Amino acid sequence: MAAKAFDEMNSGTPGSGTGDSVRAPYRGVANWLARTSPERVAATRHEVDLFYRRHGITFGAYGAVDGHETTIPFDIIPRVIAWDEWEYLYKGLVQRVQALNAFLADAYGAREICRAGVIPESQILMNAEFVAMAQGLALPGGVHAHIAGIDLVRVGEKDFYVLEDNVRTPSGVSYVLENREVMMRLAPELFSAMRVLPVANYSEELLATLRSVSFSDDAEPNVVLLTPGHFNSAYFEHAFLADEMGIELCEGADLFVDEGRVYMRTPRGPQRVDVIYRRVDDAFLDPLAMRPDSFLGVAGLLGALRAGRVNIVNALGNGVADDKSTYTYVPEMIRFYLGEEPILSNVPTWRCDRPGDFKYVLEHLPELVVKEVHGSGGKGMLVGPTSSKAEIEAFAGFVRARPDNYIAQPTLALSTCPTFVGQGVAPRHVDLRPFVLSGRKVTIIPGGLTRVALKEGSLVVNSSQGGGTKDTWVLAPEAGTGG
Amino acid sequence: MLSSTAKNLYWMGRYLQRAKSTARLIEATQRMALQSRGEEAAGVAAIFGMEDEFRQTQEQGGRLASLIDFLVLDERNPSSIVSSIAAARSNAREERNNITVDVWESLNALWLELSTRLRSDRATLDRGALIESVKKQAVMIFGAAQVTLLRDEAYHFLQLGAFLERGDNTARILDVKFHLLRPDGNPNAGGLDFFAWSEVLACIGAVRTYRRIYRSALDPAKVAELMILRRDVPRSVHHCLWMVDLNMRELADVYGTHGEADRLAGELHTRLRYARVDKIFQIGLAKFLGGVRDDIATLSDEIGRQFLLD
Numbered sequence: 001m002a003a004k005a006f007d008e009m010n011s012g013t014p015g016s017g018t019g020d021s022v023r024a025p026y027r028g029v030a031n032w033l034a035r036t037s038p039e040r041v042a043a044t045r046h047e048v049d050l051f052y053r054r055h056g057i058t059f060g061a062y063g064a065v066d067g068h069e070t071t072i073p074f075d076i077i078p079r080v081i082a083w084d085e086w087e088y089l090y091k092g093l094v095q096r097v098q099a100l101n102a103f104l105a106d107a108y109g110a111r112e113i114c115r116a117g118v119i120p121e122s123q124i125l126m127n128a129e130f131v132a133m134a135q136g137l138a139l140p141g142g143v144h145a146h147i148a149g150i151d152l153v154r155v156g157e158k159d160f161y162v163l164e165d166n167v168r169t170p171s172g173v174s175y176v177l178e179n180r181e182v183m184m185r186l187a188p189e190l191f192s193a194m195r196v197l198p199v200a201n202y203s204e205e206l207l208a209t210l211r212s213v214s215f216s217d218d219a220e221p222n223v224v225l226l227t228p229g230h231f232n233s234a235y236f237e238h239a240f241l242a243d244e245m246g247i248e249l250c251e252g253a254d255l256f257v258d259e260g261r262v263y264m265r266t267p268r269g270p271q272r273v274d275v276i277y278r279r280v281d282d283a284f285l286d287p288l289a290m291r292p293d294s295f296l297g298v299a300g301l302l303g304a305l306r307a308g309r310v311n312i313v314n315a316l317g318n319g320v321a322d323d324k325s326t327y328t329y330v331p332e333m334i335r336f337y338l339g340e341e342p343i344l345s346n347v348p349t350w351r352c353d354r355p356g357d358f359k360y361v362l363e364h365l366p367e368l369v370v371k372e373v374h375g376s377g378g379k380g381m382l383v384g385p386t387s388s389k390a391e392i393e394a395f396a397g398f399v400r401a402r403p404d405n406y407i408a409q410p411t412l413a414l415s416t417c418p419t420f421v422g423q424g425v426a427p428r429h430v431d432l433r434p435f436v437l438s439g440r441k442v443t444i445i446p447g448g449l450t451r452v453a454l455k456e457g458s459l460v461v462n463s464s465q466g467g468g469t470k471d472t473w474v475l476a477p478e479a480g481t482g483g
Numbered sequence: 484m485l486s487s488t489a490k491n492l493y494w495m496g497r498y499l500q501r502a503k504s505t506a507r508l509i510e511a512t513q514r515m516a517l518q519s520r521g522e523e524a525a526g527v528a529a530i531f532g533m534e535d536e537f538r539q540t541q542e543q544g545g546r547l548a549s550l551i552d553f554l555v556l557d558e559r560n561p562s563s564i565v566s567s568i569a570a571a572r573s574n575a576r577e578e579r580n581n582i583t584v585d586v587w588e589s590l591n592a593l594w595l596e597l598s599t600r601l602r603s604d605r606a607t608l609d610r611g612a613l614i615e616s617v618k619k620q621a622v623m624i625f626g627a628a629q630v631t632l633l634r635d636e637a638y639h640f641l642q643l644g645a646f647l648e649r650g651d652n653t654a655r656i657l658d659v660k661f662h663l664l665r666p667d668g669n670p671n672a673g674g675l676d677f678f679a680w681s682e683v684l685a686c687i688g689a690v691r692t693y694r695r696i697y698r699s700a701l702d703p704a705k706v707a708e709l710m711i712l713r714r715d716v717p718r719s720v721h722h723c724l725w726m727v728d729l730n731m732r733e734l735a736d737v738y739g740t741h742g743e744a745d746r747l748a749g750e751l752h753t754r755l756r757y758a759r760v761d762k763i764f765q766i767g768l769a770k771f772l773g774g775v776r777d778d779i780a781t782l783s784d785e786i787g788r789q790f791l792l793d
Binding site: 239243254264 | 486737740791
């Protein structure tokens with residue numbers, strides 16, 4: 001493993017006037033930890049679990065007869081980001097998502113970036129996520145990635161990297177909002193010691209974003225949320241967001257298409273739908289256009305989209321912009337579309353379909369992280385430094401068989417945050433997923449989802465792999481520092 | 484509001500009420516069985532329209548206890564208490580965003596409790612406590628709905644389901660019990676079995692109510708009057724159909740439309756409102772109640788058609 005991980009609380013410079021090594025943004029948290037008794041902490045943690053279970057904020061096998069729904073572990077020590085750090089991230093995120101949107105509009109339009117020789121056309125057209133039905137669509141505001149979740153990792157005081165872009169149907173924002181509710185209930189004294197920027201306006205911003213991309217010019221276009229249904233593992237989030245926005249939560253059967261328009265079935269008769277915030281994957285959206293065996297979609301939906309009668313959010317075919325091989329081109333996209341230098345860095349990435357990279361990767365597997373190009377959820381990946389010789393050998397076989405399916409990156413020393421574990425507080429690795437909203441304007445609520453790898457030394461933060469979450473606090477600028 | 488929301492709330496009301504009625508009925512029957520002849524099982528089976536199933540289990544040595552397990556615990560029986568609560572909870576879960584936290588949490592808590600109880604050994608499972616719990620908590624769930632829900636379309640569909648189910652349950656209990664006690668349909672014939680008639684009232688929890696209203700000995704015709712016609716008795720057929728009509732009118736106000744369901748609800752309500760118990764016995768109690776129950780079933784279908792619930 002490379003350098004020692006950056007500890008977000010305790011990596012401060014001793015002698016910087018504070019008399020210890022606690023970094024400035026974490027001072028309030030450190031004081032709170034020092035003052036709070038272990039019994040109080042244990043009681044609080046128990047309360048947290050009860051809260052999530054009683055509210056049915058659960059994840060996984062829904063409706064199981066034996067009552068086994070699980071909650072994602074929540075750690076009550078917040079992850080803190082200083083205002084100047086956030087300002088920097090904010091600029092970088094806006095820039096990156098603007099470039100991704102420009103790329104998507106171009107990829108399904110004239111493909112100027114290919115004409116210019118920056119990205120080979122095959123990268124788009126041969127991509128398994130390319131949706132021919134979306135070619136040539138003029139979407140309102142030219143926006144394709146209305147809701148983007150950008151996964152960031154930190155390795156040093158000033159070093160942030162983008163680990164991956166999620167512009168299909170990124171999830172997790174309900175935890176951002178619920179975690180904050182829980183924290184305010186359980187540790188109100190911490191909030192009075194620190195000035196934390198609120199996140200509760202996310203739903204309002206989301207609704208405004210969705211309304212701003214309607215094809216119709218109604219003052220209040222009818223927006224609905226389309227869910228695969230209550231067996232989906234993210235169903236809680238779908239219901240939560242629909243509730244927060246005060247819009248209908250629909251399944252495919254609630255909607256139908258007539259004369260090229262989409263309607264929802266209501267007791268007062270059919271009601272027109274203008275914008276669909278869908279949490280159903282591309283392939284299942286319309287059995288007439290995509291997978292004919294899908295029961296989750298609406299027959300004729302894509303026809304209505306192509307006729308400019310309904311907008312679908314996020315747009316179809318966004319997968320061409322967020323797979324792990326397109327990822328390597330994002331800095332070039334920023335230069336090409338915006339004429340700017342990227343603010344946020346990519347992690348250096350080797351693409352196994354390039355002969356030179358392929359050779360390097362196979363020779364250095366024990367020190368690399370290797371991922372599937374279309375993989376997600378922390379599955380189908382190899383973390384070299386923590387894998388056995390046999391596991392590495394087996395994975396080398398996969399890479400040799402399908403080099404184009406894999407990319408590799410150096411093993412990053414993800415930063416750590418203090419986290420409650422079995423016996424007290426210990427550092428655990430974290431990442432950060434801010435949510436970027438793009439409509440007629442770009443909005444980011446201060447913060448995002450911090451995921452934490454609860455197993456000691458583990459770098460995999462995905463909830464399906466035993467990760468937990470933390471509340472993420474962006475501190476308000478101190479008086480006089482502007483903002 | 485979506486039609487599927489209306490449908491979920493309507494069925495949530497029906498299933499929750501069904502579980503509650505079944506719990507009360509079984510409790511009353513068990514108490515009776517403790518102090519009398521032991522023909523109750525056949526009567527209960529008849530109320531649930533399961534005489535044939537019960538006869539079969541009897542031939543296999545089945546008794547009241549096995550029938551009760553079928554009605555309370557059996558997940559293969561779609562109308563058992565456990566299945567009804569699971570169905571109501573699943574309807575509510577799909578409409579989390581259309582009901583209040585109080586309603587959801589009280590229903591979810593009941594479901595979690597039943598799930599926990601079901602995991603224990605059947606031999607040691609405390610059926611009495613389970614039934615008691617369903618009765619108590621169903622009241623709390625309906626209470627939570629009463630004091631926290633916005634009075635919008637969703638609320639009216641929940642009420643419609645609950646009152647249609649309750650009205651049908653009362654009519655069915657009276658129909659079957661009366662037939663068992665007075666096969667000839669004449670309320671004045673034969674000796675008066677005090678325990679049998681108080682059991683009939685206990686099925687809808689109205690023994691004390693009877694005393695308050697009539698201040699007299701139990702009389703079959705008065706029992707029928709109380710269960711069918713008294714508008715002030717919240718489980719009487721009349722009261723339930725009055726509430727159905729009222730909620731249908733609220734919906735008509737919201738939507739500005741009328742249909743066959745509105746007509747039928749009004750007609751049923753009026754029939755109960757102006758009926759007299761001596762006339763009912765002239766027509767024949769079984770015939771009268773049969774007609775009401777058929778119309779309740781038709782009304783349920785018409786509601787589905789009119790509001791696109793199917």
